Amino acid sequence: MLQSWKEVLPGDHYRVQADGQLHSFDQRVITCLYQPLIGIEAASMYFTLWQEIDDSEEFLTHHHLMGTMNVSLDRILSARKKLEAIGLLQTLKKKAASPGQFLYRLEPPLTPDLFFKDGFLNLFLYRQIGPREYKKLSLQFADVPVQIDSYEDVSAHFDDVFESISTSESVDETIAAQSPGSWKARAEAPKISFSNAFDFKKLDMLLSDAILSEDALTDEVKLSIEKLAFVYQMDPYDMSRALQAAALHTGTVDIEKLRKEVRDFYLLEHGPDEMPALYERTQPQEEREIKDIEPQNEEEQLIAWYERNSPYQLLEALGRGSKPAAPDLRLIENLMFDTKLNPGVVNVLIDYISKVNDHNLNKSFVEKVAAQWARANVRTVRQAMTYAREEQRKREQQKPASSARSTKRPYRKTSQNEHHEVVPEWMKNQSQQEKQPSSNDDEVKQRAKWLEDYLNSI
Template sequence: MLQSWKEVLPGDHYRVETNGLLHSFDQRVITLLYQPLIGIEAASLYFTLWQEVEFLEEHLTHHHLMGSMNLSLDRILKARKKLEAVGLLESLKKKEAAPGQFVYRLEPPLTPNRFFKDGFLNLFLYRQIGAREYKRLAELFAVHRVNTADYEDVSASFDEVFKSVPASETIDERNNVKTEGSWAHRATSPKIGLKTHFDFKQMMTYLSDAIVEEDALTEDVRQAIDKLAFVYRTEPYDMSKAVQAAALHTGEVDIDALRKEVRDFYLLEHGADEMPALYERRQPESQREFTEKEPQTEEEQLIAWYERNSPYQLLEALGQGSKPAAPDLRLIENLMFDTKINPGVINVLIDYISQVNDHKLNKAFVEKVAAQWARANVTTVRQAMNYAREEQKKRKQTKKSPATRAPASARTSARKEHQEVIPEWMKRPKKTEKQTKENEEAVKQRAKWLEDYLNQI
């Protein structure tokens, strides 16, 4: 749950406008293609704002929006951010206005053709609904045209139907018609924005000028590379190979061919039919503290473990080696997609919440903490651990009486008995009984250290 009062208040005003025309067909696209990604509340917010486009002369308040949707401001803000993340909404806030004044600009969704060729949103839709449902939707939006090879064009031309305008009537009266703004049009669907961008400069050092010139990297190509690198976690060297392969014959980068090259490389590395999962990613090299040097202290060892392991592996560790539950994986996937928090920071966040919340990953609580860390721009593991330590300090300070501290103490004792934070045995498939006991002891020692780290003030 977000702390909405930091960004918007119920009394703040807003107006709604659209970036071009919205059609009734857009409702179908948003319901079937976008709603599985953003959820029903975000889709409902889009449709609600759509109905308020005509209220240009009125100053609507967010209190009105809360009443019309029967939702809290926190949930409305969360839904708004999801719309912004997928490119369906642009939110503008007037500087130093009291009360706050917002303009919510609705963007048209991608057409089905562009959505299924996007290489970004369609991939997340595939992972959300599965291969069977994805295939059904793709077929639902497919256009089957009649083969017109044996047909001839018998359409009438303009001058066959209409007479020319007399010269005396060709005086352009349009300049006398004064209008503000521009005429309604169909806007181009916006591109999805990423907070972290691909290192094009490094990639250019690997490209051969004989195959690909810098001019071939148009804005559309760069956008495609940015998204493909994010989805498939492609390094500049590997991306340069894919770009050269996609431009080998023409000198121009074919985006469809580029997408196929990157996907094929990923499948080659990870196995057939395996699509990339956000929860399997690890801390980016640029945000790691221990890439070349080895950790010396226990704290540094813990930092290195968070950096070198994925959230999936952390859930395995917390579950004592069992396969993570699907709801937990979806929760982490949504966190990484919505907040763009680094995997190492996600590890600290999940481990911290497991410590303080009696091993329970409550969705609302996890999302609340994740949003708070995202706003604080926590990017490294050490920052996350320090932030968690400060949060633990604040939690203790808010406890006012011994009666409220006693249950927490009891839960702490329970956690010391059961917590399995960093199991060494998960790195090897088979263990002897002696090795298992030694690893269990190591796990308990490291778990105890993490508990002491969080509780130390």
């Protein structure tokens, strides 16, 4: 669970401020376009804070917010982080204040036009709601022009209605023109930022000066590169190829052309029916067990590894550093989209099946186990490991029956290369481990070496 007390306490104060003017139409945009991405609680928090803008001359407490939303502080913190990540909220904390003082600045959402042209958030939305609902939403927000060829403009001009006042009746124009202060205006939606920065230094080394000018990588182009690299999992080498193709004849980067080149490159690699991997690539913070503490034993070390790494990284580890095969990536992506299993849970599932099935990710076997875990609402890595142990126990119980059947057919020869299932140490029966508490030094070193080799293969 999320340890909210490390970041915010119920007694901490906050006040709300809007970055510019928010309009009623923004509510519709957030409900229809953002809520499928951030969830109902994050959207509810945004609307709740919106209503408290006028009340924020005095500080409110987070205990008040907990009561207003009827949710725990952990869930409020989780919703807040989603709003921050997607660009709808900026959180500022006053230094050395006791109790803590927070300033929540609500940011306006993107307009529908910018959202559907974003090339990033719109892809997340497409993956989340599917092509049918996506098309329905895009039509709902579409700007359908009215044919005005058969109309004429009969609007009145300013001087047709109003008259100028005489100089003697006017106020001091100098005072009016120099009135101090600032007034509310519509602010631009902030740019989305990434904690894992794209390696632009390596990208610069791969680009040809003959194709791209020095100032071609503007801030806008760099932001687009970061988004596209995140969505399509592109490294600097592949991105350099797409950039040079987009700027081949002009020497400048057209963002739309760059998006097309990246999409074409992705489709060439993965097939025409594939969408990029848009799932959360590591276990969500609120579902992690090993956070801010050191693992105390081998099992906790494995839990921490499964939580901190993505299924993509697990496939790389299983392949000893080689790039994961496209069919395996498609299997995992479809698995996570259909079953909604967390990435850490999928790590346990894939690692388990790979080890007991001779490194073969049989599609039907994987989907069968995933469906069972989804029905059981397996959310954490430890739960997944418990279910994996139970699955292995059932497989072990089926072995005597199969052995008995084999004795009835003595003519069948046993292969010298008969497959033996290999399972991780954590999957072994816990009761056996309890019965053998006194392992010798060689066994301890062997297990430690196995774990070290496993972790070093990442």
